[in-house]
Amino acid sequence: MMAASRDGYGDGLLEISNDRHVVVLEADLGKSTKSLHFRKANPERTVSCGIGEQNMMLIAAGLASCGYKPFASTFAIFTERAFEQVRNGIARPNLPVHICGSHGGSHTGTDGSSAQSIEDLAIYRSLPNMTVMHPCDDVSASVLTQQCLELSGPSYMRTARNKTPVIHAEREAELQIGKGVLLKQGSDVALIACGVLVSKSLEAAAELENAGISACVIDMHTIKPLDTKLLDDIVIDTGCVVTAEDHSIIGGLGGAVAEHLSSSTPVPLERVGVKDRFGESGQAEEMLDLLNINTADIVEAAKRAIERKNRS
Amino acid sequence: MVTEPSRTARLEDIARHCRAHILRMTHRAAAGHPGGSLSEIDILTALYHQRLRVRPEEPDWPDRDRFILSKGHASPGMYAILAEKGFITHSDLESYRVLGGICQGHVDMKWTPGVDFSAGSLGMGLSFGIGCSIAARLDESERTTWVMLGDGELQEGSVWEAVMAAKHHELGNLKVIVDMNGIQNDDFVDVQMRMFDIPAKWSGFGWPVKVIDGHDMEEILDGIAWADSITDGPAVIIAHTVKGKGVSFMENNPAFHGAAPSDEQLAQGLEELGFDGGEL
Incomplete structure (x- = not known):
């Protein structure tokens, strides 16, 4: 739906x-x-x-x-x-x-x-x-x-x-301002997303699953206050993180996660977001492709994060 | 409206004390905005001592009239009248611009009892006042909202969004006073940005307008009564004032928009106001 x-x-x-x-x-x-x-x-x-x-x-x-x-x-x-x-x-x-x-x-x-x-x-x-x-x-x-x-x-x-x-049908009770929602369990990488890139992250997790990579997906609908407890818990399991947002990589969800992890549990972090540029006219899906924030970009970011984790 | 001389004299004497507070506050802080405080203070005195339904002992009384000082840099005038009215103490005035003090540089509803709006950036108070007026209408309360704007402030475009909206919604419980002292931060208003016929601008937006002398207590009281008589929409009083009024070297002098008096200037100013150095 x-x-x-x-x-x-x-x-x-x-x-x-x-x-x-x-x-x-x-x-x-x-x-x-x-x-x-x-x-x-x-x-x-x-x-x-x-x-x-x-x-x-x-x-x-x-x-x-x-x-x-x-x-x-x-x-x-x-x-x-x-x-x-x-x-x-x-x-x-x-x-x-x-x-x-x-x-x-x-x-x-x-x-x-x-x-x-x-x-x-x-x-x-x-x-x-x-x-x-x-x-x-x-x-x-x-x-x-x-x-x-x-x-x-x-x-x-x-x-x-x-x-x-529609992601949260019949799951209204799990929703609370300030609390991220764990949509899918996974152990190799955490995909932390908000807004329209939550469904894209679920798609990416499915693709990664086909490639033998276990990705958890979190809907971080509240960017502030950030659910740092969930974040801290999840990175202990996954050891690396991807953020995904239809927003500049500067200062949004990716920025918030980076700020927190750098002072708590520094792990490899890849930020999928708009890379300091403006958009143009196009269909929604075309924009996500143009700005490199679509499903394939999340998949690639996850692989990079895991590679960096394995190198360190 | 016939005003008894004794009432006018009493109000003028309160304003005189407030003027001395303004000089002392800005002198002590070695900063602040004496000029616009001195131009507004006769109007504030009349409002607080003759018109506003407020309770100094219960500053957050929900059904109080609201007063929004949109030209929030003129805070010494506000603090002076709040002290004279009993919302704060005279010793609180010493906290003006001091770390931790309740008298912040610009008026702030979170810091000072009796302040209804956190000001600082110009062009915001009328919009906020519209919100207070709509709330009163929804509450079916007869409380009123009074907003004071500066004339330089009218250069902010958002003021005219608010002027349009207040009239569109016919807020009969909203009263505006423009403290038209003719001077803004850098220079005279007519040098910085001419605004031509200010009363005509308001009437062009459909507002009833009354022009008064903002230092003549009888005219001020008449103006307030006139604004109260208009209940089917908002009304504006354009008050001709003198920046720095009451202190000769500050009067109509752009230098005292945002500059404090020196020791010598304080002494001279207090003397001109009828206080010797030790009084107050």
Whole structure:
């Protein structure tokens, strides 16, 4: 079954709409981010901000300061336009504003490089108080959206425009902000992925299995706080790691894992991600191929990691 | 509106004490923003002592009116009025810009009782105030939100996103005051970036506008009453002010946007305000 994680965000908002303090803010992209379902059901608790993301973030902050639980969404790339508002107006006073950036990553496709946010996870991860998530499917996007109500501070969640395989159906109970999900056991290498590259990592693990390599796969849907315990446990078994994300190799999941492992258990690490470049117009799959972040690239990275482990 | 002379005189005397606090704070810290604090302080005095429904003994009272100092660098003025109102003590003012002190360089809701918004970057307060106003509307509360902006601050484009949105949502519980002192960090506003007819810009976005003298206490009180009378949408008071008002060498002097008085200047300023060096 295929679905888009942005639909999970829309479902999640509906699930928590009985809480009268949940408010939704839109910047003329509710049809795209999928907040429109909440708007239709709860127009009085939906704030249209026009095409004005900076204003939207701070309206959300003001609402949060008065006890409301605002969810503000637009395209991932346009949340970045309001970075300073998020930094100074939301993260610094630690206000529980939940930002959803949809259409993130190169996977968003033919809109081209201006729309392909490949740095959002890095920039929000650098802010104190922020929780940063990138779920891989609609099921986890819905669950994590609902769990945002339990956070005392702000969060950023990236969702994807295009449909990807549903991974977590019937496994909702395993999902928890800050906890990675072990999707497949394996002993030779750990594939740690987020977002649209989780299903690609599962494909890669299957290919590696055919080559006699046992790879475990983790859905690291929360990039911050990183599930360092799971990471530490897993590298004891595998001795090497591959990270996979539709995001720059600088500062995202790969960066977070590298930062942690370098100060705990240094093991060979290969980062599959966008290598410090911008994308272009193309279909989602074409983008993953162009940027060398598709299944075959994860397979090759796993082999390199294992080779480095065996050499040392 | 007829104001009793005694009330006006009382407010003017509170503002005079606040001006002395502003000089002392910036002098002690050898840093800070006296000019814009002195231009705003008569308005803050009127708001805090005549209008805002706040509880100094319960600063987080959920149903309080909100005051958003968007020009958050003018924090000495804010701290002075909070001390005069009893939210913080006079000795707290000594912590301005001091490590660990509750009076941070820019006003911060996490540090100072009675501060409703963490400012610092210009152009943010009105948007935040819109959020507070929508929250009050959803709560079906009659509390109001007052936002003070500087005129230089109006150069930030995001201010006009907020001006548009507040009118679109017809927030009758939102009141804005522009402290139009004509000076920004580097120089006069008209040198840095001319804005031409500021009242016309607001009215062009559909806002009712009232222009007042921001140092005439009767006009300030009239302006506040006027803003309160408008309940079907937001209203803005454009207050003509003098940067550095009340201290001769600071008045209309861009040098005192972000510079502290020296020992001699402090003494002179306090004397001009009617305090000798030891008083206060």
